[in-house]
Amino acid sequence: MNGQDVLERYESGEMNFTRANLSGINLMGADLIGANLAHADLHHSILILAYLNRSNLTHANLKGTKLCGANLSQADLLNANLCDADLHGAILYGADLRGADLSLATLVDANFRDADLRNVNFSGADLRGACLRGANLREEKRAYKGANLRGADLRGADLRGANLSGADLSRSNLIGANLSEATLRNADLTEANLTDAILNGTFLTDANLTEANLSRAILRNCKLNRAQLNEANLADADLRDATLSDAKLHKTNFQRANLTRSRLNRAEFNHANLRHATLVDALLIKAYLGRADLREANLAGANLAGAELSSALLNGAILQGATLPDGSVQT
Amino acid sequence: MADQYTPIVCQLEQDANAVRIKKLILYACKNWWENDLNRLSVISLQSLVQELRYLNPTLERLQYKLKLLVGTLSKQEEYLQVANTIIENLAALYRTAPAIEKTPISTNPLDGIGGELQTQITQALEQAANSSSRIKKLMICAALKYWETDPIKVEQAEIKKLISELAHQYPTIESLQIGLAAIVKSLNKPIEYAAIANMILREMGKLYVQEDGVPLQEAAGVLTSQALNQPICQTADPALSLFDIRLEIIKFANPLRAKILLFSLVYYPFTGKEQDWSNLKLYSLEGLLRSVTTVCSSLEALQLKLEEMAHQLNQPEEYLAVASVILKSVKPGYAELQQQQQDLEISAADVTRADSTQVLIAPVAKLISGIENRKL
Structure with missing residues (x-):
């Protein structure tokens, strides 16, 4: 069957192309809205700017297929093989991609708004500037593993409000991405690069951010309770009003970071670098600051009641109005 | 040497x-x-x-x-x-x-670095900086290519280091003049900062020695208000609104078509050749949106050029629809976007964002002929 045959059959009312062998076919700009292409073999075919809205591509083989600018909104792509496919600027709004393989796919500026992406494999995919706003990538016990975004390129991506609970984002590149209001509970962000990323109000509770780079990131009102940030780089980050209670901050770099009004109760700051950090009115009740470097830090009005400060470096630190570990207030 | x-x-x-x-x-x-x-x-x-x-x-x-x-x-x-x-x-x-x-440059300001001259200049600028943080802010921007808003960091910046950095980056007094003028123009208090720039130029001028050995102390006075009479507002977070504009576009238009149209306007008409596809992939929608502001000085110009370009592309009616979506999306914040782009250009050399690939390239109309395929 060639492209012309497919289009003629579709125009005559036939919608069923289940298990059809359409590999290498050229259907550029074709209108196949609502077609049933389940289990079809479309590998290395050309579907640039094709209309595949609401089509059924369940288990379809789309390996290496060119789908640039294709409209796949509300399409069913359950368990589809899209490995190495080119979906540059494609529309996948509200599409169901559960269990699909998008590893190494090109997804630059693709629109995944409100798509179901549970259990999707995005490892090594190019998602620069992609929109995953409101997309569902969450882990569900016994049903879906967290999305695999290991090593994915998500620079400048829009992930606002996306659910990435339990997702694997280790070693991913999230430079300049916007993750505001996204949920990343329990997510693995080990060694991820989040330089200049925007994480306002993001939920990162219990997330693993070990050795992640968050320099200059904006994390205002971000929830980082119990998060692991050991050896992470938060230099020049904006953490105003963020919550980091019980966080693990061993050797974390907070140089020049702004932690005004942040809640850091019981956080473990051993060997952390807080030089020149601003901790005005921060809550550090029972925080462990063993050998933390607080030189030239501004702790004015901070509450350090019950905190371990005895081995911290405090040369040049400002403590006016701070509540000290013994409960007294520094004048 | x-x-x-x-x-x-x-x-x-x-x-x-x-x-x-x-x-x-x-x-x-x-x-x-x-x-x-x-x-x-x-x-x-x-x-x-x-x-x-x-x-x-x-x-x-x-x-x-x-x-x-x-x-x-x-x-x-x-x-x-x-x-x-x-x-x-x-x-x-x-x-x-x-x-x-x-490096052998006849008016190398670095010859004066480290000497008594630098100490003098440092003292003069430090004294002035005590009464106004703007001096340091402007020097940081010229030397380090970013605008520092944190007063603590401004306070901590060392004038001496900034002088060295400026001397390194601007081999001639003219280049320093141009560099400072570009920054001043992009700020929302250009008149105030022009005076500051002139002061920096006056002091720094001492470092730049003419071939006959006479210091260029009178280099200042070039940043007149006429060059800077555009009051511009600055936004707190430029990145945020771009995310919104982009979202508005992709909600109502095909992201690929939006990119093709913008790319054609900024660089060269997209013809669908293999090379065009590869080039298009190099640019992000966000980056193209930023670049377009430098090509079109006003919304009216943008509308005209978008429609003109849409007619030149394959399936013009599709692209005309995309053009209207782009226009509607950028309309509320076009001036702001232009301002952000100007700010970004100042720090372009150090930008490492996703779309940095095109920030360094002046995507202005005069360059289009230069980037045309067959002429290369």
Whole structure:
């Protein structure tokens, strides 16, 4: 069957192309809205700017297929093989991609708004500037593993409000991405690069951010309770009003970071670098600051009641109005 | 030290790709593509090489810059080879002269660095900086290419280091003047900052010595209000609104078509050739939106050009619809977007964002002819 045959059959009312062998076919700009292409073999075919809205591509083989600018909104792509496919600027709004393989796919500026992406494999995919706003990538016990975004390129991506609970984002590149209001509970962000990323109000509770780079990131009102940030780089980050209670901050770099009004109760700051950090009115009740470097830090009005400060470096630190570990207030 | 350049320049001139080498170096130094061989021939390769070395203090920076520029050209493979030739030849300059102080420029301000003169200038500027943080802010922006808003960081910045950095980056008083003027124009208090810039120029002028040994102290006074009479507002977080504009576009238009239309407007009409697809992939929608603001000075101009371009593309009616979506989406914040782009251009050299690939390239109309495929 060639492209012309497919289009003629579709125009005559036939919608069923289940298990059809359409590999290498050229259907550029074709209108196949609502077609049933389940289990079809479309590998290395050309579907640039094709209309595949609401089509059924369940288990379809789309390996290496060119789908640039294709409209796949509300399409069913359950368990589809899209490995190495080119979906540059494609529309996948509200599409169901559960269990699909998008590893190494090109997804630059693709629109995944409100798509179901549970259990999707995005490892090594190019998602620069992609929109995953409101997309569902969450882990569900016994049903879906967290999305695999290991090593994915998500620079400048829009992930606002996306659910990435339990997702694997280790070693991913999230430079300049916007993750505001996204949920990343329990997510693995080990060694991820989040330089200049925007994480306002993001939920990162219990997330693993070990050795992640968050320099200059904006994390205002971000929830980082119990998060692991050991050896992470938060230099020049904006953490105003963020919550980091019980966080693990061993050797974390907070140089020049702004932690005004942040809640850091019981956080473990051993060997952390807080030089020149601003901790005005921060809550550090029972925080462990063993050998933390607080030189030239501004702790004015901070509450350090019950905190371990005895081995911290405090040369040049400002403590006016701070509540000290013994409960007294520094004048 | 001039001898250090001569063999390298000779080598480059004798290379089979000599013309392309010169074109690429010129592009890297002046952000300008020259196809006219006559005009090319009158430009001294030696001075270009010197400038290239100055503009790129490290070999890594040079590699990065050239690679970035090559990515914008149509004959990428050929120019990648050219870039490699340049890097290979210029590597010697970085090995033998790690200290930029050694670079031979007749009015090298660095000769004054570290001496009594610098101490004098430092003291004068420090004294002035005590009464106004603007001096340091402007110096930070000129030297480090970003606008520092945190008063603590401004306070901590050392004038002495900033002077050295400025002297490194601006080999002549004219280049410093141009650099400061560009920044001042982009700020929302241009009149106030023009006075500050003039003060910096006056003091820094002492470092720049003319060939006859007379210090250029009277260099100031060039930043007049007429050049800076555009009141501009600054936004707290430029990145945020761009995310919103982009979202608005992709909600109602095909992201690929939006990119094709914007790319065609900023660079060259997209024809669907293999090379066009590869080029398009280099740019992000966000980056193209930023670039378009430098090509179209107003919303009206944008509308006109978008519609004009839509008619030139395959399936114009599709692109006309996209044009109207783009217009509607950028309308509320177009002036703001333009301002952000100007701010970004100031710090372009250090930007490492997703879309940085095009920030360094002046996507203005005058360049379009230069990037045209067949002419390269």
